[in-house]
Amino acid sequence: MEQPLTTNTPVRQATHNPRKRTRWNFKRNWPLHLMLLPSVLLTLLFAYVPMGGIIIAFQDFKPWLGFTGSKWVGWDNFRFMFEYPDSVQVIWNTVLIAAMKIVAGLVAPVVFAILLNEVRNSTFKRFSQTLVYLPHFLSWVVLGGILLDMLSPEGGLINQVLAAVGVEPIFFLGDGDWFRVTVVISDVWKEFGFGTIVFLAALAGINPALYEASEVDGATRLKQTLHITLPALVPMIIVVGTLSLGNILNAGFDQIFNLYNPLVYDKGDIIDTFVYRMGILNGKMSFATAVGLFKSFVAMFLVITAYRMAYKIANYRIF
Amino acid sequence: MYHKTTGYRIFNGFNLFFIAAVSLLCVLPLVHILAVSFSGKAAASANLVTLWPIDFTVDAYTKTFGNSNFLSALWISVQRTVFGTLLSMVLVTLTAYPLSKESLNFKGRSLYAWFFIFTMLFSGGLIPSYILIQKLGLINTMWALILPGAVAVWNLILMMNFFRNVPKELEEAAFIDGANHITTLFRIYLPVSMPAIATISLFTMVGQWNSWFDGLIYMNDAAKYPLATLMQTIIVQQDFSNMNVDATQLQNMSQRTVNAAQIFIGALPILLVYPFLQRFFVKGIVLGAVKE
Secondary structure, eight states: OOOTTOOOOOOOOOSSOTTSOOOOOHHHHHHHHHHHHHHHHHHIIIIIHHHHGGGGGGEEOOTTTHHHHSEEOTTHHHHHHHHSHHHHHHHHHHHHHHHHHHHHHHHHHHHHHHHHHTOOOHHHHHHHHHHHHGGGGSOHHHHHHHHHHHTOTTTOHHHHHHHHTTOOOOOTTTSHHHHHHHHHHHHHHHHHHHHHHHHHHHHHTSOHHHHHHHHHTTOOHHHHIIIIIHHHHHHHHHHHHHHHHTTTTOOOHHHHHHHOOGGGHHHHOOHHHHHIIIIIISOOHHHHHHHHHHHHHHHHHHHHHHHHHHHHHHOOOOO | OGGGSHHHHHHHHHHHHHHHHHHHHHHHHHHHHHHHHTSOHHHHHTTOOSSSOSSOOOHHHHHHHTOHHHHHHHHHHHHHHHHHHHHHHHHHHHHHHHHTSOTTTSTTHHHHHHHHHHHHHOOOOHHHHHHHHHHTTOTTSTHHHHSTTSSOHHHHHHHHHHHHTSOHHHHHHHHHTTOOHHHIIIIIIHHHTHHHHHHHHHHHHHHHHHOOHHHHHHOSSGGGOOHHHHHIIIIISOOGGGSOOOHHHHHHSOHHHHHHHHHHHHHHHHHHHHHHHHHHHHHHHHHHHOOO
16 A cells, blocks of 8 residues: 655666675765755754753853863763653653643644545535645744734633533633643644644545445445545554654643743743753753753654664655 | 435534634634734724624824834834845755755765754754854844855755656756756756745745744844844833834833834735745645655
């Protein structure tokens, strides 16, 4: 069966002699190196040089003393991280919020894609797709502004609707537990439409003969969905699910930053927002870098594992 | 057959209704904010507005466009979007072409590829990047906004995959006719890759326009904020110290309608490019990702 997200390129036979070893061929290929030069230099400067800056995680970094003048403290910043109750809470918040987002963000697009696939009217279908993809392109600043307005406990639109059915006003963004729920729901709301694209592509790849055969055998649409459509989607669900596991330490900086406030720091603060507040606002650069480095390392390990699993299970490769 | 069963018809009716409701739910918040922005301040502060303006007025927009901070932020955003997109597209195209070659013919290809991919896996993080920008003296300059993200690795992968799908025979024929890599890229690859270039350019434009965090940390001077950053500080953080509004003026107007107007203006360019984006992007993504 075809897998739409598989980016496996078949190994092309060498044009000349397949057994010929790779050659520099500099005479012909020097323009290729030249084309790569600007990007290589920029990437070296803006991606690799900061990796050197990680040493401040092992220092008590003072900007006026610099990298060489600051005192070395070994693993103290890391030890402090695991002893400091706030940072442990922050790591837990991150994992919890991300896990809820991953599950909800996987179920919603699958269900929506299956339901949308039942629609025969193609104008209606396209119209609906146009509307549901839209929020993906709006920034969390714009959506944060809208949500702050709509979720306000003093007469925000949502609370007005709730009041109409007799529910007490809810302070969605001021109460820790509601904050988490709001974050997950609004994230699903923003991204589920865009997420349906890959599943719709997978649905389009199902062989129609399967449905025809099952119809001859008298299967109802429900049975067809359970025994043909869902199994056909499983590889794609596994790929998307596996890859999103690599993001378990990314609970969404942009979103949280634009929705949270001191009232919900205890339940809403995630690693990235914590690093920003500690490092940039409170000036604890070394501590923030240590927390960030911890995150980077775990995230790298998770991403590599996820990609390996995706490759093994579903033959997915990024390049 | 199943189409004609009563059960399926009932399901179909409910399904259409459900999908219509969900789709509308995706745009109603925008409609609401648009309605608030065109409403009179009394109606807005009394929470009377839902999806249609009450006491229609363009006051909020006159006030917004009368604010010099807002206008200069808008101009900075336009600049960064134009320059940032151009720079990023040039770099991404120039980089994707060599990387789309077989490593058998281009030694070093895999090494280069990993050099870029690795930056997706691991990074120095926020603080070291901030220190770097500071040491380079880029604080408060446009360069801090467009240089660090210019080599967008994800776009690079999309572009590279697209280039790989260009029939190799085209390139070989060009080489036999005496073309070199540079002419091949510009005369063969670029013309046939317009859908991918359009898609990735539009994604980059949207990204540049929406980007606010780099403005927040790399601009010390609020007068240099791009629009998204300015909106973030005044609407989301409710910090008015950056705006040259005097307190009496603030009391006289309903800040809510002005906020709504600004939110809508911030979303407007996206809404304008969206029809073009939508036409291309599904095809672009699928072509960039799907291989047999």
